[in-house]
Amino acid sequence: MISVDSIDTIDPESPEAAGFYCDRPEAFTVRMSEPSTPMPSIVCTDVTQRYDDEDGLFGSGGRTVTALDAVSLAVDSGEVVGIAGPSGSGKSTLLHVLAGLATPTEGRVEIRGTDLATLSRRHRTRFRRTNVGMVFQRFHLLPALTASENVALPLVQEGVPRGRRRDRAWELLDAVGLADRRDHRPGSLSGGEQQRVAIARALAADPAVVIADEPTGELDRETGERVLDRLTEISDDRAVVIASHDTHALERTDRVVRLLDGKRQ
């Protein structure tokens, strides 16, 4: 089980950093400290999420919707877990909760042993920055920035020096096969390239958990395959959760958790 306290622990000149090249997936391993007892990267216990489905001009007259109903899930480091289910089954809500973007109404979410509910909003943001990487269906790269700058974005938020940010971004773009596209803006990249930039960005702070929401949803089959290759490659030392409708994508995962009406099947 890995434990990364901060991106500052990564030396860009070190073999660990160089290990982000995809031809050496084993080197995705970064500096590790072995806890006394192994634990899953994600532990989600009896998570229930309800929200008011506001209706009307003043938001009154709404009803309470149970998006997740006592869902439990554990994902180990090195494991790729697929989340499947029809629209409205609670996939996105579960991703919100696992990513620390939403606090569950009931239950508990631990990432690398830290109960997210015990963190203040600010600390949760910081914890998320260094422990959770996110990949979105529509990539969501900043059009104002180059591929390299997009990858380095989480490190900007972390206050990493410019030179180290650049080195790290270049290494990650090399790792996803985009070394020659690092100075291109998203507008001049294909969908597959943009998604690979997004994956590199998700890895910038070397998170223990990567959460991908429909990562192949906007891509053709062949490009989607390459993106799934990358996502499975990076799972050697981290937990990867992929929510998808795509059965082919789900087949690439180690196991699939199915949701229906907010309940685990």
Add this chain to the structure above:
Amino acid sequence: MKRVRRAWGTVWIALRQLRTDRMRTLLAVFGVTLAVLSVTLLAGVGAGVTETGSETFEESGRDLWVSGGPIEIAPGAVGGFQNPIPNAHPLAAEIDDHEDVRTATPLAFQVVYVSPDGEEFDTTMGSGVPGAGDSVSITAGEGFTGPNTHYADGNYTGEMTYQALVSPELAEEYGLEVGDTIHVGGTVQTARENEFEIVGISPTFANFLGTGTVTLRLSELQTLTGNAYDDRATIITIQTVEGADPAAVREELEARHPEYTFRTNQEQLVEVVERQAVVLAAGASLVALGVVAGGALSLNLLLSIVYVQREALSVLRAVGATRLGVVGVAVTQALVIAALGFVLGAAATPVLAAALDRVALAVTGFEGLVRVPAYAYAAGAAVAFGFALLGGVVGAVRVTRLASANDLLQ
């Protein structure tokens, strides 16, 4: 050090966002520039009117103004006005006797008919002055010469001098020079019969009234307009002796002549301005509207800038930016736009103020009606930066609430 790097990172992202969407950035800067201009120019008009009025009174060389009440319009009467001070000559002489008074000058204003050739007549403002002393300034010619042969000790029986001063505007309009003649009268008939020699060009009353004027000796104007029977004047101006306190002189004269109102220059200006209550209210409304409209425009533009970037700001949240960091990106952009808009607005203000002043001069005849004081620039800066800050913060907070990282997930 990390905090400094984070802060600089925020600025860097903000600048990159602005650089990418150049057209929107330029339009926003232009909008803020307009907002700043609306504040500086409207404040400039307000300040210019007040300062010009004040200067006009100061430059008049008068220290006190005597009024007998409001000037009533008398459409059916010759001259068009019922001047409020009867027996003006003896009253001026009485005031003149005060030890601290150098001169007391009765002045009358009436509408008169004028013509350079005695055939076609126009109406203009006629002013009457005693004829001696420095009650009017002369820019060409010698002014009134010789004694007032027409009036003496309350009698209007002497021969009129037929000397007149015209304002530069009137001289230009009719192509008149010193030595030419002009017909002046309270009616067309009397104007046709009375031809005056132009003995000087004087801008004094044109400066006050903002229109072309012809100036005669007071008694001759009174005779031509039918006011000789009760010796009526519009106002009496007083020059005090060197070192005298106008306020103290005013109190003493008020005690002696309680039926008249004595005012200092400042009081007279306030009185004049107060009579223009509607104009003042309109001016104040314009300034208020300028500030409100400028502010609303800035706020709307900056909120829009932030709103169209909600996805980018949500991405920042998703990659670990704190809410403060996202607000920082939005506010930095707003402040940069405000700074550029303010600099452009402030730079354009003197040029546009000068142009506006020329328009005002052409329309009103007064120069210096648009003067932009330092506080107008401060108000412009307050509008630009204040609303930028508000727009940035409100916009970013709304975005982080409404379009958080959650919305990036499908």
